[in-house]
Amino acid sequence: MSRPSIQIQLSEVTAAIREYPEYKNSLELHRRILEIREPIEALPTRGTSIRWDRKLPEDLWKHLYSDRRTAREFLTASIFDKKLATDICQKVIGVISHHSVNGKNLIKVSDALAEGKIDVRKALEAIINQVEGWFDNEGKKYEIVPELLFFIFSVPLQPCFEEISRKLESSLLDSWWQSPCPVCGGTPKIAWLKNKKRYLTCAFCGTQYLMDMFLCAKCGSTDPHTLGYLKPKDQSGLRVDFCENCRHYIKVIDRDKLKREIPLGLEDILTQSLDKMIQNTFREMKEQRKI
Ligand SMILES: [Zn+2]
Ligand SMILES: [Zn+2]
Numbered sequence: 001m002s003r004p005s006i007q008i009q010l011s012e013v014t015a016a017i018r019e020y021p022e023y024k025n026s027l028e029l030h031r032r033i034l035e036i037r038e039p040i041e042a043l044p045t046r047g048t049s050i051r052w053d054r055k056l057p058e059d060l061w062k063h064l065y066s067d068r069r070t071a072r073e074f075l076t077a078s079i080f081d082k083k084l085a086t087d088i089c090q091k092v093i094g095v096i097s098h099h100s101v102n103g104k105n106l107i108k109v110s111d112a113l114a115e116g117k118i119d120v121r122k123a124l125e126a127i128i129n130q131v132e133g134w135f136d137n138e139g140k141k142y143e144i145v146p147e148l149l150f151f152i153f154s155v156p157l158q159p160c161f162e163e164i165s166r167k168l169e170s171s172l173l174d175s176w177w178q179s180p181c182p183v184c185g186g187t188p189k190i191a192w193l194k195n196k197k198r199y200l201t202c203a204f205c206g207t208q209y210l211m212d213m214f215l216c217a218k219c220g221s222t223d224p225h226t227l228g229y230l231k232p233k234d235q236s237g238l239r240v241d242f243c244e245n246c247r248h249y250i251k252v253i254d255r256d257k258l259k260r261e262i263p264l265g266l267e268d269i270l271t272q273s274l275d276k277m278i279q280n281t282f283r284e285m286k287e288q289r290k291i
Contacts, residue, residue: 001192001199002165003206003265006041010034012263016270019260026269029099036091037159040084046159047088048079056167064182065172071164072185077125085156086113086120092152105143109152112142123153130185154204157184161205173209179217183207188217190267191241193254198241200250203268213241218248232277235259240278244285249278 003009013031017024040046044053055061063074093110097103112118118138126134127150135146142149165183176182181202188200192208199208200217215222226245229252232238237258242249251271253262262270 001208001264002168003162006034006038006159009263009265010038013266016263016266020270023269023272025099026272027266029095030266030269032095033092033155036088036095037155040088040156040159045081046163047081047084047156048160049081050079050160052160052163052167056164060164064168068176068178070180070185071161071183072128075128075160077121077128080121080124080156080160082119082121085124088156089113089120089123089152092155096148096152100148102144102148106148106152109138109142109144109149120153120156123149124157127154127157158205165202165205165207168207173207176209177211179211179220181205181207182209187248189250190271191250191252192267193252193256198252201267206265216243216246216248217250219243219246221245230278230281232273235273238271238274240274242278242281247282251275 004012010031013027013034017027017031020027044051046052050057056064060071060074063069064071090110090113093106097106097110100106109118113120123134123138125131132146135149138144139146139149161184168182172182179188179200180186181188181200181204184202184205184207186202186204188202190201190203191211192199192201198211198213200211201208211217212222214224214227216227221227221243223245226243228242228244230240230242237254237256239252239254240249241252251267251274253267253271
């Protein structure tokens with residue numbers, strides 16, 4: 001299973017705004033970002049120099065299926081259209097600068113992109129090669145938290161990564177058995193339970209891949225004394241699997257027990273109550289010196 005088309009995602013987020021008023025602000029922001037991506041999603045290239053409306057390129061297929069390496073490691077920033085990527089980032093900044101306390105600083109980033117002081121491809125390269133220092137440095141320069149900069153510059157990559165995800169076969173996804181997402185290499189924070197199997201689900205590109213239920217997806221711990229789970233009292237179908245060893249957690253959605261539907265692509269937003277719950281629990285455990 002991968003994410004549906006952008007049109008379906010847009011109609012689902014619109015429905016979710018009605019059904020989940022408690023998450024209205026996050027959902028409306030998400031809808032604005034999807035709207036920015038919509039013209040790129042209509043292109044067979046998804047904003048790159050590669051056409052994705054056909055089979056996966058032979059060398060990418062080999063890279064994933066034979067070499068078991070993530071698609072991210074195959075891609076380079078040079079395949080992304082500089083003008084389109086710059087345009088997307090500026091539009092994203094236009095949307096979030098209204099909601100951010102750092103709005104004015106964000107506008108400076110947008111100006112720096114227009115003036116060529118920031119090369120969008122350098123930012124994409126930093127994401128693709130996982131060079132976190134780039135975001136730390138630019139964040140300091142413009143007084144913006146690195147995570148927010150990372151979010152802005154990751155949007156131009158999303159249409160291409162989601163499309164690669166749609167093309168992967170279950171033979172790969174059921175036997176990947178590695179923690180990083182096979183497409184974008186991200187650390188998973190969501191999982192779906194289906195037929196008593198846990199499918200890690202990438203919050204960025206939507207890829208779902210099978211993983212052992214009793215294994216921390218970050219540090220690889222299988223020690224039952226350090227792995228635990230928490231269930232909220234009032235929301236059946238949801239739980240959090242956590243690891244005391246590295247404090248990573250996965251928000252788990254049991255498809256068969258859910259009372260309210262959670263569309264693909266909205267999992268992270270519609271389970272924000274679980275983040276609060278586990279963070280409180282971690283705080284209490286720390287106070288009791290359990291972790
Ligand atoms: Zn991913
Ligand atoms: Zn762990």
